[in-house]
Amino acid sequence: MAEIALQNIAHSYSPGPRGEEDWALKKIDLVWRDGGSYALLGPSGCGKSTLLNIISGLLQPSAGKVLFDGEDVSALGPSARNIAQVFQFPVVYDTMTVFDNLAFPLRNRGLDEAEVRARAGEVAEMLELEHSLRRRARAVSADDKQKISLGRALVRPDVNVIMLDEPLTVIDPHLKWQLRSKLKQLHRRFGFTMIYVTHDQTEALTLADQIVVLHDGRVVQSGTPESLFERPQHTFVGHFIGSPGMNRFPARLQNGAARIGELEIAVDADLSAPDARGEGKLEIGVRPEHIRFCDDGFPVRVHRVRDAGRYQIAEAELQGVKFKIYVPEGGAVPGEDARVRFERAYTHVYRDGWLLRPAAA
Numbered sequence: 001m002a003e004i005a006l007q008n009i010a011h012s013y014s015p016g017p018r019g020e021e022d023w024a025l026k027k028i029d030l031v032w033r034d035g036g037s038y039a040l041l042g043p044s045g046c047g048k049s050t051l052l053n054i055i056s057g058l059l060q061p062s063a064g065k066v067l068f069d070g071e072d073v074s075a076l077g078p079s080a081r082n083i084a085q086v087f088q089f090p091v092v093y094d095t096m097t098v099f100d101n102l103a104f105p106l107r108n109r110g111l112d113e114a115e116v117r118a119r120a121g122e123v124a125e126m127l128e129l130e131h132s133l134r135r136r137a138r139a140v141s142a143d144d145k146q147k148i149s150l151g152r153a154l155v156r157p158d159v160n161v162i163m164l165d166e167p168l169t170v171i172d173p174h175l176k177w178q179l180r181s182k183l184k185q186l187h188r189r190f191g192f193t194m195i196y197v198t199h200d201q202t203e204a205l206t207l208a209d210q211i212v213v214l215h216d217g218r219v220v221q222s223g224t225p226e227s228l229f230e231r232p233q234h235t236f237v238g239h240f241i242g243s244p245g246m247n248r249f250p251a252r253l254q255n256g257a258a259r260i261g262e263l264e265i266a267v268d269a270d271l272s273a274p275d276a277r278g279e280g281k282l283e284i285g286v287r288p289e290h291i292r293f294c295d296d297g298f299p300v301r302v303h304r305v306r307d308a309g310r311y312q313i314a315e316a317e318l319q320g321v322k323f324k325i326y327v328p329e330g331g332a333v334p335g336e337d338a339r340v341r342f343e344r345a346y347t348h349v350y351r352d353g354w355l356l357r358p359a360a361a
């Protein structure tokens, strides 16, 4: 096991990068704590696989260093880094039996046959592969093949990190849920560092303690699910996490107060700080969950109320801007003309997408 630090990592696939858009990763500084369970979350093309391949050593970054427990491993190849990587599509030895596939990484490391049998058997049991241990890998289902790939990562006693790159893409939805909880259990039991790549927020939120959100080759936030929800560091996080995502209102500063149109809004930002007064696009962000109907708030127009099962989402308009309000089960939705209040502690201000410093407590 090891702590992994990325220092100033940048990567371009083009030999002569010029503009911003030539960089798949822009400048990444990040520490993955030993034993942590992380989700690396972001839309397709944001650089997730590139980042994993740099950590595992499959790819040499254009700039920056990779450290394992403080030691520079940038020049080391994948095998010397002792990382188990599971890919989107299963990688199995078709002609070997399922058991031999699981045993392979252990035999390769010279473990004695009794230990190989014990570990492979244990992993097979955890993944419910016992029934097909004697079968050739080519003959098993796609789900089972991906379980074999997972098993080959989990079976190794010496791994620094297990990295999984959208591993459940090919898995049947029901089994997906099972495997997710299994992974969580295994992480608790063995304490390996886990980096789980996904573009699915639900998967990230249910699996990991820490979520690293990647957007356009940059880490926009790394934190607990709660912190991503309550204090998105970037409007992208606000929009990407949550359903529906955070509302955004064009805003401006006037006499030291934040305004949406003509309305003065109480916000959780230090508006006297230098970064608040800089140039750039100013927005107020507040999640649907942090807005409620009340008798003495801002006047809004309610256009539509959508039933979402145990709650409702009201679609409304404030100063010409459309936004959404979360209405909990049993909550009343007033008529077309209503009033709302924003919870100040969760009403954030962003400049050019980035969160302004909160007001001092």
Ligand code: ADP
Pocket: 013, 024, 042, 043, 044, 045, 046, 047, 048, 049, 050, 051
């Ligand atoms: P993700 O895994 O988040 O979908 P990737 O890391 O695969 O993203 O890709 C990040 C960016 O780098 C994308 O714009 C992609 O087109 C580009 N890219 C990925 N792999 C290569 C490659 N081998 N050669 C050139 N460009 C690549």
Ligand code: MG
Pocket: 048, 049, 050, 165
């Ligand atoms: Mg990818």
